[in-house]
Amino acid sequence: MTTLTLRRPDDWHLHLRDGAMLEGVLPETARHFARAIIMPNLVPPVVRSTDAQAYRDRIDAALPAGMTFTPLMTLYLTEDSDPDDFATAYESGVINAVKLYPAGATTNSASGVRDFDKVRPVLERMAEIGLTLCVHGEVTDPDIDIFDREAVFIDRVLDPIRRATPGLRVTMEHITTSDAVDYVTDTAGHIGATITTHHLMINRNHMLVGGIRPHYYCLPVVKRATHQQALRKAAVSGNPRFFLGTDSAPHTDDNKETACGCAGVFSASNTMACLAHVFEEEGALDKLEGFASLFGPAHYGLEPNVETITLERSDEAIPYPAKIETGAGPVTLFDPGHPLHWRVLD
Template identity: 70%
Template sequence: MTQTLTIRRPDDWHLHLRDGAMLQAVLPETTRHFGRAIVMPNLVPPVVTGADAAAYRARIDAAMPEGAPFEPLMMLYLTEETDGADVVAAHKAGIITAVKLYPAGATTNSASGVRDMAKVRPVLEAMAEAGVPLCCHGEVTDAEIDIFDREAVFIDRVLEPLRRDVPELKVIMEHVTTRDAVDYVQTADRNLAATITTHHLIINRNHILVGGIKPHYYCLPVAKREEHRKALMAAATSGDARFFLGTDSAPHTDPNKEQACGCAGVFSATNTMSCLAHVFEDAGALDKLEAFTSLNGPAYYGLPVNEGTITLTKGDPVAYPDKLMTGEGPVTLFDPGFPLLWHVEA
């Protein structure tokens, strides 16, 4: 029996498009199924001013497939030199949707990030007053903190004090990976939400390490124990409006992944909706897929849901390519480890 599901066109609330030849190759993979995406600002050099964001948006528009029903939502990269007035003006002008907090050294191209939260307090207060959301890469970077504990420590050391001191600031904890983060978000009655990635709903740390190192499953925050994956699954499939999709699809060429010090990132833009349909069906929660991918994010950001729809149909396995060929080299597509039976008709 054919199974079909039609939902509002989804959004991706955490996406890496890169720039140049990589941007031109990966952008169509998102525009095929998604209506909007929050575009990460960690380029080299990073997107730190309203003018930078406008220029990056212009480059994205120039690479846009003709007729694509897609809107990139721009961000600024928070630094200790960020001008609060520029942030507020860029938001008011519709140039940016949010600001990104990278603890310095936490992930790819995060060297310009924040080391001392006290130095950005005036900017955060201005953002709270103007209604500019803050998206957080939620990990501390202290060398003495185990990499599997860095998200939980971030909540205690950074996020809880921030929310206590600036309670009107709208915060999104991005790509949560632990039960600790899920529990913390569920304690909030306002101004806190979280994105969950496709791959963190599917893999745990065994996928990276058992039977040899699998570099294409290596990401930051790194996948955790199975108990944490199950907590993410429960949150994503619950219908709780505080949780929504942010793929963190992050393309790196194979040579940059498969080396002695490989890059962190999973590229999943191409097959995310097929993966999620499988995951939600397996959990008996297909009726919650639309909320997670298409409704909860716009509600939190105060944006309308997309007018268009996509239809998912279950049938024979989808023949997704193993790799995306780009002008910079091949990029390996996320392999969920099971056949993808849900076809997407946009």
């Protein structure tokens, strides 16, 4: 196969930041993706409906002329969140989901949840109105090894929340383990999971063997190769509970290449080429449209995009830029570690 046409994809987990960084990275997503769930972990975070509306306005203002892109906004769940404000924001179309960050789990998560009992009224209201909870699924207990935090979160936090709040719609975001794959596959209820481009392509050996590679450092951290293989199997399975969320997360190089570097992989520019590579390796190019373009909209109760994109395979390696220059500084693009032979045709 040398060309592949599919409905225009969406990104169900995206960081755009703000200001000069937003202006620099937004075109990289809008070039290929029609819509994206926008993460609310700004400083200060997007916690009220007015915050989400203002952030959406800034995104729309930053979109270059001639590009079409719809930001799907989220609110940041805190222990002080107002159920009425969340309900109004959802019912008026300002937001599409709410994001749960356990406090301290990842970038700009200090305002997240420590005591989950304090957010039960919000979760119950969300279940009543069908508002989706997007979950960063890691515990932050210092006695839990960083490679085990996702599995422990499922047992200690997520499953009890779902049992206590029947009907709650959940997206497990950027899953990284076979434990998460099994939980999403085997449990009842409205639950789905996003899988990132980079977690399909790298494991912890790529990040650590032969020297530390800071541009592979993300949270949740990449795991063993066996978990990577479980993610690949889920992505190409055709199971509609698994769909694309890149978690593309730009940081300037000086914030990545330092003694205490930021977590995040920026992959917006070459995600579709990387995915075509993975699905071709797995003999499943016919499953790419479902993963990238169909299953996410269905999970969120939206129609798939009408317009299409076409990917082309070349015998020669396709050059992709090493960095994206932004007004905030250079941002290194995800390097899969081998040549890419796919590209999206203009």
